[in-house]
Amino acid sequence: MNKKTIQDVDVKGKRVFCRVDFNVPMENGAITDDTRIRAALPTIRYLIEQGAKVILASHLGRPKGKVVEELRLNAVAERLSELLGKQVVKTDEAYGEAVKTAIAGMKEGDVLLLENVRFYPGEEKNDPELAKAFAELADIYVNDAFGAAHRAHASTEGIAHYLPAVAGFLMEKEIEVLGKALSNPERPFTAIIGGAKVKDKIGVIENLLNKVDNLIIGGGLAYTFVKALGHEVGKSLLEEDKIELAKSFMEKAKEKGVNFYMPVDAVVADRFANDANTKVVAIDAIPSDWEALDIGPKTCELYRDVIMKSKLVVWNGPMGVFEMDAFAGGTKAVAQALADAADTYSVIGGGDSAAAVEKFGLADKMDHISTGGGASLEFMEGKQLPGVVALNDK
């Protein structure tokens, strides 16, 4: 990475504003998955050890510039205290006099967590006034929030213009792993793209078609491709306006010599429910009043084969409606193949695929699980991430 990191600056005794992505899933005020908090620990621990005064900032949810009580970061501060084994002071605001006073009382190695930065309308607008107010709190800015690096917000981008700005360890690792996959991949290089809609994956398919040896398609978006081949898809997800685009992707794959893999069979259901009637059908035999909610067993075998022969696999988006056990088989088969493929470096592109791998208990078998959903997708589309661009060059 050509950006400075926390190892390039002296943080001892300095006030360090460290943007993290603590946007964790919550239910009834409790954190249901603390992966993102744990992922930021190496940077936080390093800053503590180096004697910095660590001021953490994050968003949680989408409060749209207003205070939303359920989106306060109190539970996050508690969890972080447990993980660090040390008290984390939490302020009820993210800038201003009360915050300044709290920071003035900090000693080297102390950790403070600011309130949800999205309680302020200036955050998402990247308002320079708010960015300056954040910058006034600190001497150095560290961005470790890879998951939010695709957002040009006051705490992810704006602030970097007013302080020495460097990357944390998580940011560095994410950029290195994903960057290497895209610029210098080991081959055969396979991308697996699933999820609900073609519309959301256009950019990533376009970019990856220039880089991969194999492109595997699954999930709800596959049925627009199936239709493009001239088959009926019944009540499966279909984006009529993307059929031509799907055709052009298949043509481009042929031109570029990319092996394009599509489902050869599917698990169809008579309704969208875990207890629906289901059966396995060939991909050209989806009944008109049924919907395909998962890839079938032959497809699982085919995809496993491709995965086993790959040196690098990047995976984004589930193969079926994995939230329901009846339609989780395809996603699980892909996850299992990645877990079994000892010589294959597996990169999970965050979001639902990461959640699926967790759900199946296979997370520790993957080589890299990105903490970014949208951010990793934009990175794989070949876009520049504003939160990274704004950091100081080496």
Ligand SMILES: Nc1ncnc2c1ncn2[C@@H]1O[C@H](COP(=O)(O)OP(=O)(O)OP(=O)(O)O)[C@@H](O)[C@H]1O
């Ligand atoms: N065949 C299918 N029919 C309907 N829905 C499907 C099908 N296959 C997968 N899905 C649904 O797609 C959703 C995930 O797709 P989506 O594009 O939202 O996420 P994603 O690809 O994982 O993106 P991100 O990583 O950004 O979260 C899941 O909720 C899953 O149930």
Ligand SMILES: O=C(O)[C@H](O)COP(=O)(O)O
């Ligand atoms: O969960 C994420 O992908 C990041 O925290 C960014 O959240 P956002 O999509 O609300 O900007």
